[in-house]
Amino acid sequence: MATQYGIKCAVNLITAHFGDLVAKVCECLLRKGPLTLQATVRFTELTSSQVKNCLLVLIQHNCVQAFTLEQSVEHGDAAKANTQYIALFDNIIHRWRFSKFLNIVSQNLDKQCVDLLEALLQHGRLTLKQMSDRAKSGQNEGDDVILDAVQEAIIKLLNAHFIERCPASEPVLTNPTKQELAARKRAAKSAKIVQEQETLEQRVVEAAAPSEALRFLLVTQTELAADGGKDEIDSSIVTPGEKRKRDALESETEYGAADEQVVLWRANFEEFIRHLRHKACIENVKTRLDDGAVTVLKAMMEATRSTEKKVKTENSVPLSLSSIYEEVIKSEEGRNITFDRVRASLIQLSCPPFVKADNESYSIDFKKIIELAQNEEAESIVLKRYGKDAYRMFRLLSNSGHLLETDKIADATFVEKKETPKILYKLWKDDYLQMEKLQVTGAKRLQQFLLWKVNKNILREHVLDEMFHAALNLSQRVAFESEQEKEMLNIPKDKLRDRLRKVALLLGSSQMKLDDAIMLFHDF
Amino acid sequence: MSFRGRGRGRGFGGGYFKSEPFVLFPDIELPDAKAVPDERTLVIRNSRLLKYWKASPYYIEENVSKKNESIDIERFSDWSKPKNTAKRNSLFQVLQLQSHNFPKELIGDSRRAQRSAKKMRWNLDSGMLKLDMFEKFEKDLEDKEGKEKKGDGEEENSDEDQGEESDQSYSDDGDYNENEHFDDDEDDYNMADDHDDEPIY
Numbered sequence: 001m002a003t004q005y006g007i008k009c010a011v012n013l014i015t016a017h018f019g020d021l022v023a024k025v026c027e028c029l030l031r032k033g034p035l036t037l038q039a040t041v042r043f044t045e046l047t048s049s050q051v052k053n054c055l056l057v058l059i060q061h062n063c064v065q066a067f068t069l070e071q072s073v074e075h076g077d078a079a080k081a082n083t084q085y086i087a088l089f090d091n092i093i094h095r096w097r098f099s100k101f102l103n104i105v106s107q108n109l110d111k112q113c114v115d116l117l118e119a120l121l122q123h124g125r126l127t128l129k130q131m132s133d134r135a136k137s138g139q140n141e142g143d144d145v146i147l148d149a150v151q152e153a154i155i156k157l158l159n160a161h162f163i164e165r166c167p168a169s170e171p172v173l174t175n176p177t178k179q180e181l182a183a184r185k186r187a188a189k190s191a192k193i194v195q196e197q198e199t200l201e202q203r204v205v206e207a208a209a210p211s212e213a214l215r216f217l218l219v220t221q222t223e224l225a226a227d228g229g230k231d232e233i234d235s236s237i238v239t240p241g242e243k244r245k246r247d248a249l250e251s252e253t254e255y256g257a258a259d260e261q262v263v264l265w266r267a268n269f270e271e272f273i274r275h276l277r278h279k280a281c282i283e284n285v286k287t288r289l290d291d292g293a294v295t296v297l298k299a300m301m302e303a304t305r306s307t308e309k310k311v312k313t314e315n316s317v318p319l320s321l322s323s324i325y326e327e328v329i330k331s332e333e334g335r336n337i338t339f340d341r342v343r344a345s346l347i348q349l350s351c352p353p354f355v356k357a358d359n360e361s362y363s364i365d366f367k368k369i370i371e372l373a374q375n376e377e378a379e380s381i382v383l384k385r386y387g388k389d390a391y392r393m394f395r396l397l398s399n400s401g402h403l404l405e406t407d408k409i410a411d412a413t414f415v416e417k418k419e420t421p422k423i424l425y426k427l428w429k430d431d432y433l434q435m436e437k438l439q440v441t442g443a444k445r446l447q448q449f450l451l452w453k454v455n456k457n458i459l460r461e462h463v464l465d466e467m468f469h470a471a472l473n474l475s476q477r478v479a480f481e482s483e484q485e486k487e488m489l490n491i492p493k494d495k496l497r498d499r500l501r502k503v504a505l506l507l508g509s510s511q512m513k514l515d516d517a518i519m520l521f522h523d524f
Numbered sequence: 525m526s527f528r529g530r531g532r533g534r535g536f537g538g539g540y541f542k543s544e545p546f547v548l549f550p551d552i553e554l555p556d557a558k559a560v561p562d563e564r565t566l567v568i569r570n571s572r573l574l575k576y577w578k579a580s581p582y583y584i585e586e587n588v589s590k591k592n593e594s595i596d597i598e599r600f601s602d603w604s605k606p607k608n609t610a611k612r613n614s615l616f617q618v619l620q621l622q623s624h625n626f627p628k629e630l631i632g633d634s635r636r637a638q639r640s641a642k643k644m645r646w647n648l649d650s651g652m653l654k655l656d657m658f659e660k661f662e663k664d665l666e667d668k669e670g671k672e673k674k675g676d677g678e679e680e681n682s683d684e685d686q687g688e689e690s691d692q693s694y695s696d697d698g699d700y701n702e703n704e705h706f707d708d709d710e711d712d713y714n715m716a717d718d719h720d721d722e723p724i725y
Binding site: 016017018019020021022037050052053054055056057059060061066083098099100102103118121122123124125127130133134137138166168169170262264477480504505506508509510512513 | 548549557560561562563564565566567568569570571573574576577578580582583584585586615618619620622623624625626627628629630644645646647
């Protein structure tokens, strides 16, 4: 869900990367939702040719997805299929973090892989042929050597799930039938917990995504030539459960080597965000527990990473104590850790419940770790803006999770009863708290009580919007400073340039740090 | 009189709003700069990517067509001047405009597919990469990663020559092609105004 400042940030990003025209089309789609080509032309007041080029650029860079809504045939009319375009807010914001993605690959794989990923991030999507041509244009070596090197790098990136096949260009979305809609309404009414309904964006992305079997599959030329490549398909998916899918895939894979040359590949943002999520969880646990517990947690994450279906997984797949121990001793830090130490660390991790134990199998509670991190972040904002008293009150309400009356809050936080309503009112005005009035008819007169509460969902969205606002301000300042620098180019003042360089480095580093916080509230 | 009514309206509107001087970046209390961790590598990588996109075919500028731009009559002496060679690759050199990659309505125009025959320049022209403040930091980063990139400098120059040659693909055959662009009867500047259906005598 895109907040107001989130949209402004996204538009600012696209303007910096692709210019005003592309940004205008992007903003139109972000604010008005999915539109057809004609509607986009009408709203943006650009020419049809300009809008088409902008859409091509946005689709190439995975910021927009086209789709068709299946319309029911009525009264014998032919079914009309109008192509619509939806902006993918998450993918646009990921563009901020491309440098972090490159860092992850440089820590895990070699330079050739980093170079290839950089090409994919620069161009959005590339075929095998384009990647080879690009590599050839920068090298003096022979064609075959380069092609082999490129293929090797692609396979390494595929095995790590860092790159994937591009989605379908125009999937057809079926409208839910009346019975399905009624069933959903009944389920929503009976459910005690509010369940997030799949948004249109999520449905479009799911419909467009390639099948799991194809997603990370590269069929190489040599394997196709040899006996239809039945047993030697170079797939990153070699788990037993996938064997049936592979057999089915062989019948699907009627690709010749030439077809594989035109398949488009792109960076798999999901995997990078997963890596960053795990890293953030480990950083958070590090501040609370010792190295042993952190090593055990890291090992559990490594073991279960490939089984995570979506980024915002709440719990990891359960692992037994022995499999956790096996994974721990594989890593450098965990080589000398004993079995008993692992068990002790797991007990440590269960309070607060970072790890849930169930019949001798343990699973990580990601949701809990992320929630605690989010609470800490929100509390630190309250402390810096409103002071210690407000911080204590906010923490009390955040931990209690239900409505509390003003005087009770004053007693619990040792703040004077006169001051308490003022502080609470300030927090309420800035959307950090919810307030409810309660009127009770007492013995002689009507008494009014004010009740206060922290609503986590609303708070999260509000804090996120404020962070996007801060990010936008930083971007504008960075742009302003670089404009200053351009004017200084003609005047060689080394000291001034050094100062500007330091300023740009500081602002850039601040942007990256702020982005970590944004990911905590939006992506993790 | 009607003026009095208008004047009153303006006065009413003007009295309500106080004009404040616009400050682009108002002074606020900033956090401690030393508390921000140095993310040099990330900042440099970001800067590199941004530089690339600004010079890439994906950066769409509002192109003013040559016809509207030059009001001056094209002179014979202009033919000897070098033509403005396109500095960016064309978008259609890099996009894979097949039906399974993009919606049909976006690639319907047959001219787009023809233009993709030109060779794509993968390495940016050295002239387009403006000096930026991270030049010094980038050198440090490159030294750390290895000296492989120094070999690219020669490759970039040869690519630049190839690019210029391919842009001048409209060969000058001298007078033989002169009549292709020769407009005798049409007067560009008065065409829009001519709504008369009367026959020309």
